[in-house]
Amino acid sequence: MTYDLVVVGGGPAGVAGALTAALAGLRVALVDSGLRLGGQYFRHTAAPRPAAGLDRFLRQARALDARADVLLRHQVWAVSREPDGDLLVHCATRDMAAPASSPGADGRSDDAGRSGGAGLLGGAGLLGGVGRSGGAGLLGGAGSSRGDGADGRSGERAVVLRARRLLIATGAHDRPLPFPGWDLPGVLTAGGAQALLKGGGVVAGRRIVVSGTGPFLLPVASGLAGAGARVLGVYEANGGLGLARHPVLALGKAGEAAMYAAALARHRVPYRTRQAVVAAHGEREVEAVTIARLDRDWNVTATHVVECDTVAVGYGFVPQIELGTQLGCQTRHDVDGSPVLSVDATLRTTVPGVWAAGEPVGVGGWRLAELEGRLAGRAIVSDARTRPAPGSRPDRTANVSAPPADDVSTASASRAGTGLAAGSRVEAAGDVRTGALPESGGVAAVVPPLFARRRERWRAFGEALQRAYPVKPGWQGWLHDDTLVCRCEEVPLARVREAQALGATDARSIKLLARPGMGWCQGRICGYAVSCLAGEPPQPPRRPIAQPTTLGALASLTAPDAQAPDAQAPDAKAPGGATAPDDDPAH
Amino acid sequence: MTFHITVDGRSVPVVPGQTIGAALHAAGVRSWRTTRFGGRPRGLFCGIGVCFDCLISVNGRPPERACLLEAEPGDEVTTA
Numbered sequence: 001m002t003y004d005l006v007v008v009g010g011g012p013a014g015v016a017g018a019l020t021a022a023l024a025g026l027r028v029a030l031v032d033s034g035l036r037l038g039g040q041y042f043r044h045t046a047a048p049r050p051a052a053g054l055d056r057f058l059r060q061a062r063a064l065d066a067r068a069d070v071l072l073r074h075q076v077w078a079v080s081r082e083p084d085g086d087l088l089v090h091c092a093t094r095d096m097a098a099p100a101s102s103p104g105a106d107g108r109s110d111d112a113g114r115s116g117g118a119g120l121l122g123g124a125g126l127l128g129g130v131g132r133s134g135g136a137g138l139l140g141g142a143g144s145s146r147g148d149g150a151d152g153r154s155g156e157r158a159v160v161l162r163a164r165r166l167l168i169a170t171g172a173h174d175r176p177l178p179f180p181g182w183d184l185p186g187v188l189t190a191g192g193a194q195a196l197l198k199g200g201g202v203v204a205g206r207r208i209v210v211s212g213t214g215p216f217l218l219p220v221a222s223g224l225a226g227a228g229a230r231v232l233g234v235y236e237a238n239g240g241l242g243l244a245r246h247p248v249l250a251l252g253k254a255g256e257a258a259m260y261a262a263a264l265a266r267h268r269v270p271y272r273t274r275q276a277v278v279a280a281h282g283e284r285e286v287e288a289v290t291i292a293r294l295d296r297d298w299n300v301t302a303t304h305v306v307e308c309d310t311v312a313v314g315y316g317f318v319p320q321i322e323l324g325t326q327l328g329c330q331t332r333h334d335v336d337g338s339p340v341l342s343v344d345a346t347l348r349t350t351v352p353g354v355w356a357a358g359e360p361v362g363v364g365g366w367r368l369a370e371l372e373g374r375l376a377g378r379a380i381v382s383d384a385r386t387r388p389a390p391g392s393r394p395d396r397t398a399n400v401s402a403p404p405a406d407d408v409s410t411a412s413a414s415r416a417g418t419g420l421a422a423g424s425r426v427e428a429a430g431d432v433r434t435g436a437l438p439e440s441g442g443v444a445a446v447v448p449p450l451f452a453r454r455r456e457r458w459r460a461f462g463e464a465l466q467r468a469y470p471v472k473p474g475w476q477g478w479l480h481d482d483t484l485v486c487r488c489e490e491v492p493l494a495r496v497r498e499a500q501a502l503g504a505t506d507a508r509s510i511k512l513l514a515r516p517g518m519g520w521c522q523g524r525i526c527g528y529a530v531s532c533l534a535g536e537p538p539q540p541p542r543r544p545i546a547q548p549t550t551l552g553a554l555a556s557l558t559a560p561d562a563q564a565p566d567a568q569a570p571d572a573k574a575p576g577g578a579t580a581p582d583d584d585p586a587h
Numbered sequence: 588m589t590f591h592i593t594v595d596g597r598s599v600p601v602v603p604g605q606t607i608g609a610a611l612h613a614a615g616v617r618s619w620r621t622t623r624f625g626g627r628p629r630g631l632f633c634g635i636g637v638c639f640d641c642l643i644s645v646n647g648r649p650p651e652r653a654c655l656l657e658a659e660p661g662d663e664v665t666t667a
Contacts, residue, residue, distance in 0.1 A: 046604025
C-alpha cells in the first residue's frame with residue numbers, strides 16, 4: 001500500500017496541507033517528531049491555555065486525526081526515491097509497534113476511517129499504544145507508548161512510509177550567533193525559552209535577558225514576563241525603526257506590535273535598540289551578561305554588565321530544508337541569504353511529486369505557513385485527480401473529489417492575477433520543469449487569485465522583516481580566540497582561523513579541517529556563523545541522513561516484501577535523477 | 588496530578604505531558620551532561636530537538652534528547 005501523500009511536519013503548514021488532502025479523499029500520513037501536533041508556533045501543553053489561533057489549529061488537528069494517520073514522536077531521517085517513482089519516508093521512533101489486534105497490512109480501514117498503517121513497511125501498524133489514537137493523545141493527554149526493549153535499553157525502531165507525494169513542512173529553527181559564554185547552561189535560544197513555556201509550562205528562569213534581532217523577541221519577552229519572570233530587558237541589535245520604512249507593511253502587524261509593546265510596558269520591561277548581549281559569564285551556569293551598545297554594523301562601542309540567571313537569544317531563523325536537498329530540490333537564497341526551497345505558485349518544488357510550504361520556502365510566519373500548506377494541499381489534490389499513478393487501483397483515485405472551494409469563489413479561473421511580483425520567490429506559475437499545469441483549469445483553479453494575492457502580500461511582509469532585521473558582521477568582533485564557534489565539537493574561533501590560514505576559503509573546507517558542523521547537530525546551530533566567518537552566504541545543507549538514528553533502529557527494519565529499503569545511507573544515485581512514472585509531462 | 592521521576596536518585600516532580608528536559612529545568616536542574624573535550628556543563632539550549640546539547644540517559648538507555656522525550660512515571664535519569 002502506498003499513501004497518496006506523506007506530510008513531514010505537524011505545524012500550521014503541515015496540518016493544513018494534510019487536512020486539505022485528506023478531506024478530498026486522499027490517503028494521508030503526517031509525521032512529526034514532537035509529542036503533540038502544533039510545530040513551534042502552536043506548541044502547547046497537555047492542557048492548553050487559550051492562544052491566538054490555537055483553537056482553530058486544534059480543530060484542524062482533530063479533524064486530521066480522524067481522517068489520516070498521524071505519527072507523532074517519529075523522526076524522519078531520510079527520504080528516498082524508489083525505482084517505480086514512489087518516495088520512501090524513513091523514520092525512527094520509540095513508539096511501540098501496534099499490538100497484533102490493530103489493522104494490519106491488508107489495507108482494511110478501522111472504524112475511524114484510517115488506513116491503519118497499511119502504508120508501513122517493516123511495522124505492523126501504527127495505532128498501538130496509549131495516547132496514539134484519539135484526540136486526547138494527539139493534542140493533550142499524557143502517557144506515551146514509549147517502548148523500552150525487554151532489556152530496558154533502546155526501543156528505537158525504524159518505520160518506513162511509502163508515498164506517491166511528499167509535502168515538506170519542516171519549519172525552521174532559531175539562528176543563534178556565537179558569543180563568549182553562549183554554551184553556559186541558562187543560555188537558551190529565544191525559541192527554546194518559548195518552547196519551554198508553551199510546551200512544558202516552564203518559565204526558563206527568574207531574571208531573564210532577551211537579546212538578538214527581530215520581532216520574535218517581543219512575544220518571547222512578553223510571554224516570559226506574563227508567566228512571572230523578571231525580564232531585565234529586550235536588547236535588539238538593530239535599530240528600532242526598521243519597519244517604519246515600510247509603513248504600509250507595518251500596518252499589517254501594527255496591532256500585534258502594539259499588543260507586545262503594551263505588555264512589555266505593563267511589566268516594565270525596557271526595550272533597547274542597538275544593544276545586544278555580547279558575552280555571558282558564570283562558572284556552572286549563567287550569572288551575568290555583558291550588554292554592549294552597538295554601531296550600525298554591530299561593532300561594540302560601550303559595555304555594561306547585568307546580573308541574570310537566564311538569557312534568551314535569537315537572530316532570526318534557519319529554514320529546515322534537508323529533506324528537499326536530499327531529493328535534489330532546487331534551492332534559492334532568501335532575502336537574508338538563507339537557502340530555501342524553490343517552489344512555483346502551487347508550492348511545487350523542482351522535483352516531481354514533492355511540494356513544500358511554510359518556512360522551508362522562506363520564513364514568513366504561521367499565517368503564511370498555514371495558507372501555503374492549504375494551497376499545497378489543493379495542488380496535491382489536483383495532481384492526484386488529474387494524474388493518478390500508473391497501477392493505482394481505480395477505486396483509490398476515482399473517489400478523490402475536487403479541491404474544496406473553501407471560502408473563496410473559484411469562478412474566475414483565469415491565469416491572470418496569479419503572477420507574482422518580479423524578483424519574488426516564485427520562478428514561474430505552473431510546472432517549473434515543463435511549464436505544464438495540472439489540466440484542471442491551470443494555476444487559478446488550484447490557487448484562486450484571492451489566495452495568490454494574500455500569499456504575495458504576506459510573503460512581501462516576511463521579506464520586509466528580513467530586510468529590517470539583518471545580521472550585521474560586527475558580531476564576529478564579539479568573539480575571543482577561545483570562544484566556541486561549534487558547540488558540539490567544541491571548536492574555538494582560533495581553530496577556525498587556523499584552518500583559514502591553512503587555505504580553507506569556504507565553510508565546507510573549514511569544516512573538513514577544523515570540524516565545526518561535524519557533531520550531533522550536523523551544523524544546524526553553527527552553520528550560519530561558520531559561513532559568515534568564511535565570508536560566504538550559507539550553502540544548502542548536504543545531510544544524507546537528516547537525523548542521527550541508531551543502528552538498532554535500522555536493524556529493526558523487516559522486509560515484508562522486496563520493497564523494503566536496505567539499511568544504508570539513502571540515494572547513492574544522482575538525486576532527483578529518477579523520474580516518476582506518474583510525472584508524464586504529456587498530462 | 589503530578590508524578591515523579593528520579594534524577595540521580597533525587598525525586599523530581601513532573602506535570603503530565605512535560606518532557607524530561609522541561610521537568611529538569613523546572614526543578615532547577617539546568618545541566619546534566621559534560622562535554623567530551625572541555626568537560627563543559629550542558630543542558631537545554633534550542634529546546635526543540637535541533638542542537639543535541641540536552642542528551643540524557645533515561646532508564647539506562649543510550650542518550651536521548653531530553654527536550655523531545657516525554658517523562659513517564661518512575662523514569663530514572665542519570666546525569667554524567
